[in-house]
Amino acid sequence: MIVVIPAYEPGHALVRVVQGLLLERPCLELFVVDDGSGPRYAPIFDAVRAAGGVVLSHPRNRGKGVALKSVFRHLLNIGASGPIVTADADGQHRVDDILRVADAVTAGDDRTMVLGCRGFTGPVPLRSRLGNAASRVLFRLGAGWSLSDTQTGLRGIPDAMLPWILDQAGERFEYEQNVLLRLHEAGWRVRELSIATVYEPHNPTSHFRPVVDSLRVFVPLVWFAGSSFLAFLLDTVALVVFVSITGLLIPSVIAARLLSATVNFAMNRRVVFRAQSGRRALWRQGVRYGLLATALLASNVVWMSFLTDAGLPLLLAKVIPEGILFVTAYQAQRTFVFAAGRARSGEKAAPDDEDNNGAEAPHSKRIAPIVRMEEDPHLAGRTS
Incomplete structure (x- = not known):
């Protein structure tokens, strides 16, 4: 099992999550992307390494979508196999919920993404409650199907989905929404799994901008x-x-x-x-x-x-x-x-006058031994 956590200027909650995950599941592979956080946050990422996580670094902030794609591309390049779980770095995802999503996607089929969905009950900030309500309505209009938590970053991804998900557009928060907007029409399924709604006081490490990023999501x-x-x-x-x-x-x-x-x-x-x-x-x-x-x-x-x-x-x-x-x-x-020409179910859309799509076969190798590194040249040097 592989856990991926993109992080930009994270707090100590990231370290607690990493420590808790590796304590509960010592055999899991855990990647944290330092998305250009800068020297001030070096102690946080040093603690992640000390706990047993792998830190991959971007020299400058490039956005959550680019950070996720960097790791996805890295996993394809090394021939990794097995389900992937993405989680946020701001402490909103509990260790037990991350592991529940991981177990659910592992036990499921290779056509279904598992989403950890919050119920937005209890002491939830008003902007988050209203933002989620508005985004649900917009998502229903845009995607044609309903989802209870359209902004969740806790997702279980079967490895057969990796080539398709890597091919979706977006560099920042809109990337995750673009994936959800196109899931059903591309032939994938979704399973919702209820998780706890957790917010730190004033949510200090969240970089989601309700107005700007919501507009980017529904461009x-x-x-x-x-x-x-x-x-x-x-x-x-x-x-x-x-x-x-x-x-x-x-x-x-x-x-x-x-x-x-x-x-x-x-x-x-x-x-x-x-x-x-x-x-x-x-x-x-x-x-x-x-x-x-x-x-x-x-x-x-x-x-x-x-x-x-x-x-x-x-x-x-x-x-x-x-x-x-x-x-x-x-x-x-x-x-x-206009859907027929877009990539479906892990396939590449045919260029120009070609109508036959060539599917990319899912990778089957186990992940290579982890190499501890400050910065993967492949990740830092390319633009997604």
Whole structure:
């Protein structure tokens, strides 16, 4: 079993967790990443080494996502096998809960990630309680499935998932959310395991910024909203112009939608979902987008005809259906239109016109003997 803890300017809680884990399970392999904490925190990492942990160092702070990817890449390079557990360095994960997650992922199958999820009961800081509630709603909109603790860093990862999880985007806190947002559509499963909700007074070693990092987490949804709003504006202006010229509602709706849909497809394909490129992929995505757009257009026409017949002004009759169909459109484009070209289940997406994906075989070697090191050249010298 392998435990990975990314750490930036940690407190003594990190040392207590490392000591407790190695006392309970002396045979586990424990990696701590010093993500550019600086000389002031050297005694903390010296204590981690003294307890039996391996410290891998970044010369400067590069973010939690980069720290995790550094260790994941290192484990692949040395041919490590067995489940991996990630935990936070701020004392919010108890030793017994980390080991429970480790046992659960070890006993489970190689398609299921185990998440240690907090119940947010007891003396939880208000910003954390409100932040989790808001992130659950946004996550449900973005991912299409519900999760009780979207910000948990306590995760049990089967080794078969390692190539796929390493391929996900993000450098800081958004990396962990990107993994969760794409899990189900890539064919992986999730099991929630209830853990204690622990907070140090004022949570001094947490570097999560509620507003900035939450926005980074849900950038795809924000971009989609922006793309949809631009298409909505274009569609609305074109509709008003076409109706004023022709006096015909239905043909004007269709013509305006064709114009705005073309712009929306291009933006979502390249900017929002960053879908697979190539002629085959373009045709496949275009056909699927066309089918979806036709279905949404038919629904929009029915709604607008009903609302205008009921006496609502044209603009209001347009705004109401658009708002209702926004979430449906996002989910359908993410999972149906643009999902086929992305990497699935540990496979690499095919480049250009290749449609056959080449799966990376899970590694099977046991981990090599630990080398105590201040800094792994491979980890420090590359940008994830």
